Amino acid sequence: MDWVKALSPKLGSISSVSEKKLGSLWAGYGFVSRLIVKPQQQSYIAKQVRPPPNGKGVGHERKVHSYEVECSWYSGPAQYAASAGVNIPLPVLVEKDGSGFTIVLKDLEPDFPNKSMKGAMGVKELKPALEWLARFHSAFWSSPASQQRPSTESLWPQGTFWHLGTRMEEFDSMDSDDWLRDKAHEIDARLRGFSSFAALQAGETPSNQHQTLVHGDFKAANLLFSSNSTEAAAYDFQYVGRGLGALDVAYLIICSSSLPVVEQSEDELLAHYHHHLMSCLDARGQSDKSYTMEVLRMHYDLATLDLFRFMRGWGWWGAIPSSRGDEYARKIGARVFGKHL
Incomplete structure (x- = not known):
């Protein structure tokens, strides 16, 4: 050129x-x-x-x-x-x-010269990345805004690269008796704002509550950090679109960290994201007291199960070893669906 x-x-x-x-x-x-x-x-x-x-x-x-x-x-x-x-x-x-x-x-590198360290991200790196997500999600939060936002109609109506609607080939490759396959449409419907898959089939209008724009591919490879590693910047917006912010949070933690981080620091990281999101919304005059830690945890669990569903059909990677994937998924599924799976 x-x-x-x-x-x-x-x-x-x-x-x-x-x-x-x-x-x-x-x-x-x-x-x-x-x-x-x-x-x-x-x-x-x-x-x-x-x-x-x-x-x-x-x-x-x-x-x-x-x-x-x-x-x-x-x-x-x-x-x-x-x-x-x-x-x-x-x-x-x-x-x-x-x-x-x-x-x-x-070029972001003059202001953000540090790339994520090779291997899994630790808590120190994850926290500024989660703060980035809090600012990003708050800017497009579902609550009424005082500012005029640009149209997002030309972005994905459902953000992320792994959602069920765009990954039916991977869904079809799952084992026919896989319980995550059986729950896939229910999980997808809830992530889209429906109360259930049955409600979606019945023509219910989905709720826009807590929906925002999601980056859709928020991982270590798409992040840069300031020289003192206290601020993050992100790029690669191919899969930006509507969705629950927890989709980005789950993808970052599950696919860019390590098993010790997930097992020992997951609650701390979720609380860190929630605190900064609430602060950002408050600063924008868009306080949303309905978005409690309990709601975030439910969204995060749904997002994690949705990600596991994709990985079961495409290939496994990330913080949770494949040998423990089903055990971990069933533990989350029991929280989401209220019964042993």
């Missing part, structure tokens, strides 16, 4: 742009580069999406649409989130070119 031509209308006079490839996108759908713009000596991150021309199937359509959603995010809601104090990269260029997409973002 002729970067000088593409970026000059956005950045002013440019003498040259050097490009260094940083890595490939998932499944070879493009690549990410760092651009150094001269004479300003400013760095930017370019995400060039180039789907395979012979791509087909549900997985291909999901990936392509995820980049369309990311373009929509950076074209509107991102600026609103940044104005609410959420640390994210702001766009310089967002465009669709042919069958692909190009997104150029301000």
